[in-house]
Amino acid sequence: MRISDYTVTPIAIVDPPLRAASGLHAPYALRVVLEIAGEDGITGISENPCAQGIPETLARVCERLKGESPLQLTALLAKAEDIMSATDDSRGDSPWDQRVRVHVLSALEVACLDYLGKRFEVRVCDLLGGAVREAVPFAAYLFYKELGAGGSLGFGADDTARGWAEARQRRMKTPEEAVAQAAAMVEAYGFQSIKLKGGVLDPDSEADAIFALRDHFGPEVPLRLDPNALWTVETGIRIGKKLDPVLEYLEDPVRGQENMAIVRRAIESPLATNMCTTSFDDLPNSVKLHSEDVILTDHHFWGGIKPCIELCRMCQTFGRGISMHSNSHLEVSLAAMVHLGACIPQLDYALDTHTPWQSDALTQEGPFSFEDGSIKVPDRPGLGVTLDREALASLNRNYLECGLKSRDDEAEMQKIEPGWTFQATRW
Amino acid sequence: MRISDYTVTPIAIVDPPLRAASGLHAPYALRVVLEIAGEDGITGISENPCAQGIPETLARVCERLKGESPLQLTALLAKAEDIMSATDDSRGDSPWDQRVRVHVLSALEVACLDYLGKRFEVRVCDLLGGAVREAVPFAAYLFYKELGAGGSLGFGADDTARGWAEARQRRMKTPEEAVAQAAAMVEAYGFQSIKLKGGVLDPDSEADAIFALRDHFGPEVPLRLDPNALWTVETGIRIGKKLDPVLEYLEDPVRGQENMAIVRRAIESPLATNMCTTSFDDLPNSVKLHSEDVILTDHHFWGGIKPCIELCRMCQTFGRGISMHSNSHLEVSLAAMVHLGACIPQLDYALDTHTPWQSDALTQEGPFSFEDGSIKVPDRPGLGVTLDREALASLNRNYLECGLKSRDDEAEMQKIEPGWTFQATRW
Numbered sequence: 105m106r107i108s109d110y111t112v113t114p115i116a117i118v119d120p121p122l123r124a125a126s127g128l129h130a131p132y133a134l135r136v137v138l139e140i141a142g143e144d145g146i147t148g149i150s151e152n153p154c155a156q157g158i159p160e161t162l163a164r165v166c167e168r169l170k171g172e173s174p175l176q177l178t179a180l181l182a183k184a185e186d187i188m189s190a191t192d193d194s195r196g197d198s199p200w201d202q203r204v205r206v207h208v209l210s211a212l213e214v215a216c217l218d219y220l221g222k223r224f225e226v227r228v229c230d231l232l233g234g235a236v237r238e239a240v241p242f243a244a245y246l247f248y249k250e251l252g253a254g255g256s257l258g259f260g261a262d263d264t265a266r267g268w269a270e271a272r273q274r275r276m277k278t279p280e281e282a283v284a285q286a287a288a289m290v291e292a293y294g295f296q297s298i299k300l301k302g303g304v305l306d307p308d309s310e311a312d313a314i315f316a317l318r319d320h321f322g323p324e325v326p327l328r329l330d331p332n333a334l335w336t337v338e339t340g341i342r343i344g345k346k347l348d349p350v351l352e353y354l355e356d357p358v359r360g361q362e363n364m365a366i367v368r369r370a371i372e373s374p375l376a377t378n379m380c381t382t383s384f385d386d387l388p389n390s391v392k393l394h395s396e397d398v399i400l401t402d403h404h405f406w407g408g409i410k411p412c413i414e415l416c417r418m419c420q421t422f423g424r425g426i427s428m429h430s431n432s433h434l435e436v437s438l439a440a441m442v443h444l445g446a447c448i449p450q451l452d453y454a455l456d457t458h459t460p461w462q463s464d465a466l467t468q469e470g471p472f473s474f475e476d477g478s479i480k481v482p483d484r485p486g487l488g489v490t491l492d493r494e495a496l497a498s499l500n501r502n503y504l505e506c507g508l509k510s511r512d513d514e515a516e517m518q519k520i521e522p523g524w525t526f527q528a529t530r531w
Numbered sequence: 532m533r534i535s536d537y538t539v540t541p542i543a544i545v546d547p548p549l550r551a552a553s554g555l556h557a558p559y560a561l562r563v564v565l566e567i568a569g570e571d572g573i574t575g576i577s578e579n580p581c582a583q584g585i586p587e588t589l590a591r592v593c594e595r596l597k598g599e600s601p602l603q604l605t606a607l608l609a610k611a612e613d614i615m616s617a618t619d620d621s622r623g624d625s626p627w628d629q630r631v632r633v634h635v636l637s638a639l640e641v642a643c644l645d646y647l648g649k650r651f652e653v654r655v656c657d658l659l660g661g662a663v664r665e666a667v668p669f670a671a672y673l674f675y676k677e678l679g680a681g682g683s684l685g686f687g688a689d690d691t692a693r694g695w696a697e698a699r700q701r702r703m704k705t706p707e708e709a710v711a712q713a714a715a716m717v718e719a720y721g722f723q724s725i726k727l728k729g730g731v732l733d734p735d736s737e738a739d740a741i742f743a744l745r746d747h748f749g750p751e752v753p754l755r756l757d758p759n760a761l762w763t764v765e766t767g768i769r770i771g772k773k774l775d776p777v778l779e780y781l782e783d784p785v786r787g788q789e790n791m792a793i794v795r796r797a798i799e800s801p802l803a804t805n806m807c808t809t810s811f812d813d814l815p816n817s818v819k820l821h822s823e824d825v826i827l828t829d830h831h832f833w834g835g836i837k838p839c840i841e842l843c844r845m846c847q848t849f850g851r852g853i854s855m856h857s858n859s860h861l862e863v864s865l866a867a868m869v870h871l872g873a874c875i876p877q878l879d880y881a882l883d884t885h886t887p888w889q890s891d892a893l894t895q896e897g898p899f900s901f902e903d904g905s906i907k908v909p910d911r912p913g914l915g916v917t918l919d920r921e922a923l924a925s926l927n928r929n930y931l932e933c934g935l936k937s938r939d940d941e942a943e944m945q946k947i948e949p950g951w952t953f954q955a956t957r958w
Contacts, residue, residue, distance in 0.1 A: 178874065385848075
């Protein structure tokens with residue numbers, strides 16, 4: 105049961121012109137696919153964000169892990185950490201997480217779990233205590249956006265999906281357009297919670313969009329807003345109070361645990377985070393300050409599925425809720441998210457996913473289907489997804505040809521608004 | 532992979548007349564052995580303390596778990612918790628842990644892991660991330676005691692063990708006798724750390740024993756003292772300061788997290804606990820008060836091996852050390868302790884075990900052998916131990932014949948010292 109080979113394949117997947125605090129999504133989002141192969145011919149796979157340095161570090165680490173056993177996962181990951189000990193891994197001010205070490209650890213952990221699941225002929229979730237739910241709920245993820253979908257929903261476009269295929273082409277800026285985007289997405293996927301990615305318009309306009317969603321969907325559909333820490337404490341408190349009657353939670357209104365704690369004490373909505381508390385090292389101060397009520401797990405950012413389960417135990421112990429963060433991703437990442445979601449004893453909120461915005465497929469099984477906003481845990485060994493090698497090759501060609509080597513939403517934004525710059529705190 | 536049958540067997544194992552804060556050990560310590568059987572004919576086993584109510588509750592829960600899959604362990608344990616929801620499970624002032632629910636959960640968890648290990652033909656530790664160490668270090672565990680060993684070391688009594696077989700018969704009360712007990716135990720097992728169970732003599736006499744051990748073994752052998760929370764805060768500080776130069780840690784000098792926090796701030800030795808912080812519910816206040824530096828895991832008390840691994844992640848996150856507690860036990864418990872000890876990434880201290888004091892054996896493999904104080908992780912599927920059915924039947928007869936139904940060190944103590952009563956705080 106030893107690793108005899110590995111392949112690291114960076115890919116570029118078509119992404120629509122979504123707006124965010126960071127600027128504008130480029131036509132491609134970068135991902136990296138890891139395959140490890142055992143001497144027994146069994147392979148394990150994973151998918152991760154492809155920030156600068158990740159593919160190279162992953163290859164460098166894997167080369168030195170040849171001969172290690174995925175069954176000795178704790179030791180294998182400790183060895184990987186040792187190999188990367190010189191790699192700087194600070195989180196920085198970036199709206200998204202580009203830390204190389206956690207991404208490499210996650211890539212390795214998930215690929216090993218996929219391998220072990222296949223080897224023992226059980227699902228990844230069953231390696232980790234089993235599924236406490238066989239269907240994992242996700243939330244609609246709304247984005248301000250420019251015209252164009254960047255790709256077509258060439259798959260699964262049945263009757264209910266057709267409306268969404270058309271709607272996702274449209275521009276979204278006004279509250280009415282937010283409601284239209286949400287209605288089409290909810291119709292197609294059956295989502296029962298809605299999240300709006302904010303930090304794009306002035307805060308009052310984004311609050312207006314939330315109120316419009318509430319008017320349209322009523323109080324039974326939970327609503328979340330995520331301005332990506334772009335607000336001042338004053339704005340966080342002002343908009344937070346305004347939205348108190350209608351929000352399920354407010355995600356990262358401000359930057360830093362101290363600021364989160366101030367806003368949290370001043371408003372009633374729970375505060376969630378994926379930017380202020382993003383590692384085990386951040387937890388003691390988060391607990392001390394009570395800076396957040398909800399931690400967003402993300403197996404890509406916390407070093408794998410198992411660390412996220414441990415994070416959940418900690419959240420349960422310290423009275424924090426659990427939700428899940430998402431980046432643009434394809435089915436291998438989504439499969440891991442579903443397995444994690446299936447394992448978490450206390451899952452308080454529907455999970456985030458970018459799935460409705462993606463138009464590529466990476467696996468033979470194709471995109472997951474949703475039922476009432478939920479995804480069934482695949483009933484196949486490991487993650488339950490198989491790479492489509494033609495699709496992988498084609499997405500790798502995209503990567504080589506698109507010229508992008510890391511995500512730069514600021515540069516992309518400047519193409520439509522010259523002189524635009526990212527600001528860590530904007531309003 | 533469904534549970535089709537189970538057996539709950541209470542047993543009484545011969546125990547020497549060891550002294551403790553609670554009084555005197557009875558001639559028998561009570562344990563309970565759980566066997567679960569799958570439809571596939573594979574069985575899983577575990578061993579637990581047998582406090583009042585545990586065998587009956589275990590049987591009642593197991594009856595309703597027939598048809599459940601050990602692979603769906605989280606859900607299975609949640610169902611068990613539901614069945615026991617009416618069971619009171621407060622820790623109380625008792626020096627040892629008699630909570631029914633955590634013991635039943637632990638019994639189930641370990642038996643399911645043993646089953647799964649056998650089913651997949653891997654070791655229990657390999658179901659949980661693998662062994663970060665193949666030999667797990669234990670500490671010598673010294674006890675004040677009356678004359679008599681309660682049983683003979685009928686096994687493994689090679690040349691180095693013969694001295695211990697003779698020494699363990701002896702009375703232990705003075706510092707000189709403590710050194711003699713330690714020297715014989717260390718000679719036989721190779722232990723490299725020493726713990727003295729205190730709370731028996733006046734605190735200064737116990738401190739004298741520690742100083743005598745230090746004089747004999749020198750500074751390279753770490754020393755611990757555990758008076759089982761019997762001291763006042765004033766005594767804890769006074770004796771703590773006195774022992775600061777020589778202790779690896781001081782375990783539960785006083786009762787309650789608030790008192791522990793006061794003593795901790797006043798002395799230099801790290802404080803460890805197995806009485807003040809004994810469940811996930813206790814952790815938030817422990818973190819807030821910083822009442823301890825070291826948490827003693829015990830898979831019997833924390834609901835199983837996996838919860839202990841999660842506890843370790845929490846300790847690592849919040850800067851607490853990890854050690855392990857022990858009760859009188861046989862090889863099935865010890866095997867689970869070894870697998871847990873093998874899995875913990877950050878193991879700061881040698882683990883406690885009562886093994887040198889036990890004279891019974893429960894498995895075909897017989898008592899574990901120690902090398903330099905460490906036990907090698909068994910290289911067999913599951914826990915790596917197999918019940919010896921004749922031994923089990925004989926130990927069950929002991930249980931039925933000895934008339935004990937729960938541990939009562941006070942009653943036993945009164946047989947040699949009429950009128951003796953347990954006091955939660957004595958000095």
